[in-house]
Amino acid sequence: MAREQNGKIASLEEFQEKINRDEKIEPKDFMPEAYRKTLIRQIGQHAHSEVVGMLPEGNWITRAPTLRRKLSLLAKVQDEAGHGLYLYCAAETLGKSRMEMTQELLSGKAKYSSIFNYPTPTWADIGAIGWLVDGAAIMNQIPLCRCSYGPYARAMIRICKEESFHQRQGYEIMLTLAKGTKAQKEMAQRALNRWWWPSVMMFGPSDADSPNTENSVKWKIKRYTNDELRQKFVDAIVPQAEKIGLVVPDKDLKWDKKRNNGKGGYAYGEINWDEFWRVVKGNGPMNNERIAAKQKAWNEGSWVRAAADAHALKKQTALQAAE
Amino acid sequence: MKSKTADMVFEGLLRIADDNLILGHRTSEWCGHAPTLEEDLALPNIALDLIGHAQTLYCLACEIDTRYKNEDQLAFLRLEHEYKNLLLVEQENGDFGNTVLRLFYFSTFMKYFWRKVKIKCCFKKLKEFSEKAFLETSYHSKYASQWVVTLGDGTDESNVKMSDAIVNLEPFLGELFNNDDFTEMCSQNDFLPEPNSIFEGWKGEVDTILQKGNLDLPEITLKKRGGRKGEHSEAFGYLLSDLQYMQRAYPNSSW
Ligand SMILES: [Fe+2]
Ligand SMILES: [Fe+2]
Numbered sequence: 378m379a380r381e382q383n384g385k386i387a388s389l390e391e392f393q394e395k396i397n398r399d400e401k402i403e404p405k406d407f408m409p410e411a412y413r414k415t416l417i418r419q420i421g422q423h424a425h426s427e428v429v430g431m432l433p434e435g436n437w438i439t440r441a442p443t444l445r446r447k448l449s450l451l452a453k454v455q456d457e458a459g460h461g462l463y464l465y466c467a468a469e470t471l472g473k474s475r476m477e478m479t480q481e482l483l484s485g486k487a488k489y490s491s492i493f494n495y496p497t498p499t500w501a502d503i504g505a506i507g508w509l510v511d512g513a514a515i516m517n518q519i520p521l522c523r524c525s526y527g528p529y530a531r532a533m534i535r536i537c538k539e540e541s542f543h544q545r546q547g548y549e550i551m552l553t554l555a556k557g558t559k560a561q562k563e564m565a566q567r568a569l570n571r572w573w574w575p576s577v578m579m580f581g582p583s584d585a586d587s588p589n590t591e592n593s594v595k596w597k598i599k600r601y602t603n604d605e606l607r608q609k610f611v612d613a614i615v616p617q618a619e620k621i622g623l624v625v626p627d628k629d630l631k632w633d634k635k636r637n638n639g640k641g642g643y644a645y646g647e648i649n650w651d652e653f654w655r656v657v658k659g660n661g662p663m664n665n666e667r668i669a670a671k672q673k674a675w676n677e678g679s680w681v682r683a684a685a686d687a688h689a690l691k692k693q694t695a696l697q698a699a700e
Numbered sequence: 701m702k703s704k705t706a707d708m709v710f711e712g713l714l715r716i717a718d719d720n721l722i723l724g725h726r727t728s729e730w731c732g733h734a735p736t737l738e739e740d741l742a743l744p745n746i747a748l749d750l751i752g753h754a755q756t757l758y759c760l761a762c763e764i765d766t767r768y769k770n771e772d773q774l775a776f777l778r779l780e781h782e783y784k785n786l787l788l789v790e791q792e793n794g795d796f797g798n799t800v801l802r803l804f805y806f807s808t809f810m811k812y813f814w815r816k817v818k819i820k821c822c823f824k825k826l827k828e829f830s831e832k833a834f835l836e837t838s839y840h841s842k843y844a845s846q847w848v849v850t851l852g853d854g855t856d857e858s859n860v861k862m863s864d865a866i867v868n869l870e871p872f873l874g875e876l877f878n879n880d881d882f883t884e885m886c887s888q889n890d891f892l893p894e895p896n897s898i899f900e901g902w903k904g905e906v907d908t909i910l911q912k913g914n915l916d917l918p919e920i921t922l923k924k925r926g927g928r929k930g931e932h933s934e935a936f937g938y939l940l941s942d943l944q945y946m947q948r949a950y951p952n953s954s955w
């Protein structure tokens with residue numbers, strides 16, 4: 378017993394040293410249970426977000442205003458399905474099956490990014506999502522390309538390339554609207570008004586209220602805190618909005634020389650954390666609709682999946698009989 | 701191009717473009733609602749190809765008829781009776797089985813169609829495009845055929861659903877192979893193949909796949925038609941109100 382414990386402590390130390398040396402942890406390597414659990418939860422949530430995120434955008438495929446926009450939206454939503462697949466695969470290397478994760482999403486047990494619980498009533502929301510939501514996702518995810526867990530880091534490298542493409546596309550939609558007719562410009566501004574605060578909230582609670590950060594930083598799963606990433610996001614987006622003549626809906630927004638260790642950055646108004654928690658807890662504008670849509674698709678697809686399983690089994694049996 | 705030939709090429713391009721746009725539209729409705737994540741990826745991918753084909757064909761059509769200034773004017777701003785797509789492609793999706801069966805029927809047809817265009821077509825730009833279109837429709841046909849076999853063979857329930865889908869789609873198949881004065885002219889001018897010249901190859905392939913799924917192709921007779929003349933079904937109006945919404949609500953805008 379004592380020996381086993383010593384062994385475990387030794388491997389824990391080795392594990393941490395390996396991380397300190399910036400070496401990757403691979404699926405078969407030793408890892409503490411808490412590390413595994415944290416990653417499964419984080420990668421699972423990320424995968425679910427990609428999949429649920431297809432709904433608010435998919436909503437506009439049939440109504441996209443031009444063929445070019447329709448094609449790029451289709452390509453984007455297809456990318457998101459691909460991201461979901463890589464991420465489920467990365468989570469599976471940690472020992473949790475995609476089926477189990479899917480069940481948790483459908484039952485409401487697993488979380489996904491709250492941002493997708495907001496509606497997309499207009500075409501401009503597609504621009505705003507690309508610009509702000511994919512933009513925030515990139516801020517979060519670029520550091521994850523160096524995450525200590527090999528399969529996650531590698532998935533993120535590929536995903537980030539596509540996300541930055543999505544962001545440029547979204548910004549370009551907003552730019553076109555902002556340069557367009559009065560009605561188009563108003564549509565763009567209203568979408569920015571709707572998506573700004575939810576996007577700022579995407580980085581999660583303030584550092585003071587974020588209990589998971591400490592271990593995640595030590596394990597190099599997380600390299601920046603929520604507030605650091607949020608600051609980077611605001612600093613990047615505000616000038617982009619100005620450039621196209623849209624107004625960020627925050628009257629307290631102003632340049633603050635002291636931010637970013639004296640390099641300067643934007644000070645922003647207070648975040649409505651009540652709204653944040655309300656949406657996280659399931660009472661956002663579209664929480665029920667998103668889960669209901671995924672449940673409906675899953676239930677209506679059950680005969681298809683059952684048939685695929687049965688067909689695969691028959692083929693296998695026939696193959697064995699032939700041998 | 702001489703004006704009579706130009707009219708023929710324009711109309712011919714429009715028929716194929718409309719088929720692809722409308723089936724692409726229907727296919728894209730699955731996005732986020734498919735039975736598996738793999739299908740959530742595959743169906744938008746196919747929709748992307750179909751709508752991409754439509755875009756190329758509309759562009760070629762605009763070069764010929766300069767009344768239309770760009771591909772979007774053709775795709776979004778015609779009236780219902782000006783769309784020339786088959787009734788088959790505008791029908792609602794139904795379940796996943798019905799969707800893949802229709803895709804199988806249509807893409808197998810298009811695979812033979814493009815193969816013939818590749819061999820013989822007086823319109824050079826279309827002949828060039830057929831290389832890529834042939835490869836993509838072959839892939840769609842293959843993808844859909846795998847699902848038809850899987851669902852036909854899978855369980856009793858899935859076999860019944862596929863048999864129902866066959867019955868449901870049968871009335872729309874005749875139009876796919878229906879020659880008319882226009883298709884005859886296209887063929888005489890070495891522009892496009894006659895639809896019924898594709899029937900034999902198509903039927904051979906469809907029969908083989910359906911048999912693998914313990915399914916039968918019923919005899920095909922011409923039951924419902926009208927799409928080629930712009931006479932559409934009720935479902936089509938709703939499809940257009942989605943497709944055209946932005947262009948109608950915000951006319952003369954750039955996107
Ligand atoms: Fe993504
Ligand atoms: Fe993402």
Ligand SMILES: [Fe+2]
Nearest residue numbers: 511539540543
């Ligand atoms: Fe994205």
